[in-house]
Amino acid sequence: MIEELNLETIKKDLGQLIVMWAEEKKILLPGETLEIDVRVVSPPKVRIEIISSTLVDGAISLVAAIFCVHPEQIAIESIADLRTGLQKTLGLLNRRQVEILDMVYGLNQPPVLRRKDQASALGISGSRILQIERKALRMIRHPTRIKILQELVRIKE
Numbered sequence: 001m002i003e004e005l006n007l008e009t010i011k012k013d014l015g016q017l018i019v020m021w022a023e024e025k026k027i028l029l030p031g032e033t034l035e036i037d038v039r040v041v042s043p044p045k046v047r048i049e050i051i052s053s054t055l056v057d058g059a060i061s062l063v064a065a066i067f068c069v070h071p072e073q074i075a076i077e078s079i080a081d082l083r084t085g086l087q088k089t090l091g092l093l094n095r096r097q098v099e100i101l102d103m104v105y106g107l108n109q110p111p112v113l114r115r116k117d118q119a120s121a122l123g124i125s126g127s128r129i130l131q132i133e134r135k136a137l138r139m140i141r142h143p144t145r146i147k148i149l150q151e152l153v154r155i156k157e
Contacts, residue, residue, distance in 0.1 A: 058106030059086055063153055065105070066140050075154040085152045089140055096122075097136035100129055 056079055057071075063082070064071040076082050086107065090098050103112045103121070112118045115126035122129065140146060 058111060059083060062086065062101060062105040062107065063149060065137055066146065066149065067153065067155060069155055073156045075156050076152060078152075082152050085148050089145060089148050092145055093136050093139060097132055097139070100132050101136055104129075104133055 059079075059082055060071050060074050060076070063076075063086070064074050067074070090101065090107075093101075099122070100118070102108050103118045105111055112121065115129055118129050119126040140149075
């Protein structure tokens with residue numbers, strides 16, 4: 001006898017599998033939450049969409065800042081490729097610039113939202129953090145450096 005599956009049970013089980021996969025691919029840090037949407041498109045097909053993850057949102061926010069567009073205009077093929085491209089690009093910056101971009105955009109940790117908190121964590125002023133962030137973004141926007149990201153990102157109109 002075939003047991004009828006409960007959609008909520010399927011969503012829960014798929015959600016757990018996706019979280020394990022996302023942690024393994026370093027899209028998600030252990031303990032971080034991941035919001036997903038699971039829909040049955042036409043049985044037995046299931047459509048799974050990652051709605052948000054702090055790290056994915058941080059990476060997309062940084063890319064949006066680099067290209068001077070709204071985050072909703074960013075389209076990517078692969079989250080893993082984007083993270084690899086960002087790592088290559090950030091490898092061209094100094095340690096302090098990378099640390100500040102990580103704090104502001106939340107690339108490897110949840111973002112620190114207030115400049116005052118960022119400043120006290122680094123022992124510098126909030127305006128200095130803004131200066132370093134802007135200089136780092138300018139450096140990434142240089143034509144030789146931005147090519148890495150241009151291959152991975154599509155800007156929607």
